[in-house]
Amino acid sequence: MEQTADRSRAAYPHLTVETSLIEGPAADVILEASRRAELIVVGTRGHGGFAGLLLGSVSLRVCAHTTCPVVVVPEAAEEVDTPSVVVGVADHSDTPAVEFAVERARRIGGRVVPVHVWTLTMAGYFPGVVAPLLGDPLDLATTHDHLLTEILEPIRAKAPDVTIEAMVTTGAPAYALMGVSAHADLLVVAAHRAHGPFPMRLGPTTHAVLHHASCPVAVVPIPAATP
Template sequence: MSSTYSEVDLGVLVGHDGSPAADRALDWAAQDAVARRVTLYVVTAVPVGGLGHRHRVELRERAHALIDAACARVRARFADSVVEGSVREGDPAESLLEASARADTMVMGSRGHGGFTGLLLGSVSLRVCAHSSCPVVVVHADAAEDASGVVVGIAGPEDGPAAEFAADRARRLGGLRAVHSWALPVTGLAPSLMLPSMFDVDAIAAERGRMLDQVLGAIRLRNPELPVDTVVMNGMAGRDLVCASTDSALVVVSGHRRRGPLPMRMGPTTHAVLHHARCPVAVVPAQ
């Protein structure tokens, strides 16, 4: 039977709504939890507002059956798993965000069209990624299962948490490749006239390479057996990371959140990777 997570510290939390994307997310989360020897919590949310008593009861029963089936799927596939389930009432995104304060990782499907509660619609996934207190992994339903290696996008030293998260998963998923993309400064009314010869491209690339080595230094010392490669390129970070996702098991990006009079929102690189990557994407809150 499903239980409650209201008074426990969570390990890996996975949102589930019965859709194909949610099943893939469930399997990814279970593998991660087993590899790191933490508990997996499977949760769904049922928006019962405005429903009559009979419909609320029926919806709850279906939700509990869904979660019980999901937990049984995990136990059957992963003998060493420790898994619990929970059914929440209310807004799906708010339910997951509330739990993210006590989870070390949250896993979601990219979309849940056709699923039981619509828990994992794209707008919900984006909202959770933008506000979650812990790293969020978004798993696409059509992600390749035989890919290997972890790619992490590094914009600067503040992306250390993303690099640490990527290195931790790379021990299970393969080697680590850190990518830094940079663009030539553009000024004036005719940016197309800006020539690379106006800048010392080699010096810029060397400086950015030193920054990558600084971010990865401690990771290399702690993980001497882990292959760690660095790539510095002149290009657009979102496009370069999407290209890297085609043969990777996971792409990790920092959740650089813009603050101001409007609610927090993610930057263009994170949006591009979440929408177009061909493998699971982890969004790690930046320092």
């Protein structure tokens, strides 16, 4: 551990690097420490039997339960030529994730690419029959364009110095985000903390990108709305 700290101090002499050796379950120790932190950074050390599932149980549990943002850095993360931060945006509730992405882009002198993904909905599935779409595709596309514009408008006003290039597309959200972020510095996703006895801590899109993204992934927890 001290060797790693020494390398960090040598690479970033302007930063204070402190180390701690604490006994206990790794995830519990990290989560307890995070109560006094603004950001957690963990790696991917999974060794499961499924190809591509590289996120270890400790990092996954930290992502699922942390109350502050956490960045998961894959071992194969590559440097990019044009600094950029990609952020997934489903609706207005993801605004904190976009604001986090804007601040990180400002620090690296890069751009932000907010990505909103929507799916064409059909009336049903009938073998051998083309089912009608629920709504006109052009009208739906316009609606989703307006939604993202509405979300980004106040953020653009507060961050005129950051380039924000919005993208609206159709398909599976996880695949779309991984495709856009293939050459990004960071992919930001929101983790909504739901109420209930057995709440889902990480949605399917967040879970998928954590396991398969080739760039670092930041998970920004969104507190559940008061019922």
